[in-house]
Amino acid sequence: MAFFKNKTFITIAIVVAILVLTNIVVSSLGPTEQFNADLSYRSNLGKCPTRPAGTMALQVVKTFEQTHSLRDVKLKIVSEKWSDKYFVSDYKIKYDPFSKVLDLNFNCPEPLMKVQIYRKDSAESYEAILVDNGQLFDPTYEALLRSEKKLTHDLPYLSMPVGEMEDKIQIDVTNLVKEMRPGLRSKLSEVILNDNKELTIILSINGHPSSVFMGLDEWSDKLVKLDKIVNYMELKEKIPAIINLTNSKKVVVKFNDKF
Structure with a gap:
């Protein structure tokens, strides 16, 4: 008789254990x-x-x-x-x-940049938010994220003519920003695409602007060179005023004597 009582007790204990474990699994899902x-x-x-x-x-x-x-x-x-x-x-x-x-x-995607799209020879423009999947969102998206403190840092600007707002260019610019290491990306102030589809990057280094001319193409390869240049200049405590990467085989760096 004692054996059956012990067996019953063990069975009940196992059932209770299963219920407890089940409850733990369910509660872990939220x-x-x-x-x-x-x-x-x-x-x-x-x-x-x-x-x-x-x-x-x-x-x-x-x-x-x-x-x-x-x-x-x-x-x-x-x-x-x-x-x-x-x-x-x-x-x-x-x-x-x-x-x-x-x-x-x-x-939801990460916001990357504030976009200002303008019409050539016109003061007319409109704003949007470029997110990490290459899409453009209404500026309300940024406001909602900031109100919940899910976005706390400043966003750099992207300025381009309305005629250049193509899917491929959006993706190319998106990938360029995403490829930046955090240290370089934190210095990004503005990206400008002109009517000829030439890209210019404005960096803010210790409060001073540096203009980087990226040209028409090979942006990813040029970004690698830009990162090395900025990193080297920081080690030397120098701030370049202009970095010309238009010709990927010939890099030109100029300094401002006032700095």
Whole structure:
């Protein structure tokens, strides 16, 4: 009889242990919100501003509650352009029919630069935010991130004529900024693309401007040389006023005597 009592005790202990472990696993996934008696949801908004991403999450939950179809949810996201409307660049949605929990994982891109796009021979211009996937977002995106302290540093400027705002150029400029090591990127003040598609970078080194002429092409290769030049000059405690990399085979560095 004692054997059966011990066996029963051991069985109960195992069940309790399983329940405890299960609870730990569930709780490690984050809190869930009850939408109705039959549906709960768990959201991870990543780097997104809370208000627009949270609104999109509720829209997703409401749509799923009506149709119980992830396909319908994704079709609605695409057809109504929720990703653009709520600044969400990446999303993953899963549903567990056993626990009746809808998992929402959103993420938003990193803002890289403030963009000023102007018309030639005109004072007319408009502003946007260039993000790390090469897209242009409304300036509201920056304001939302700053209000939640998810963006605390100043953004450099990108200035270009409206006729040059092409997808390839956006991607090329985006990749150039992303390739910069943090030390160099922190010195980036402005990037200028002229009517001839020639690129100029303005660096701020110890409060002094340095103009870097990158020319028409080979920007990635020239960036490697620029990084080495700036790093070397910093070690020598010198500040170049002009760095001409237009011809990648002949680098010209000029200094300002006033510094």
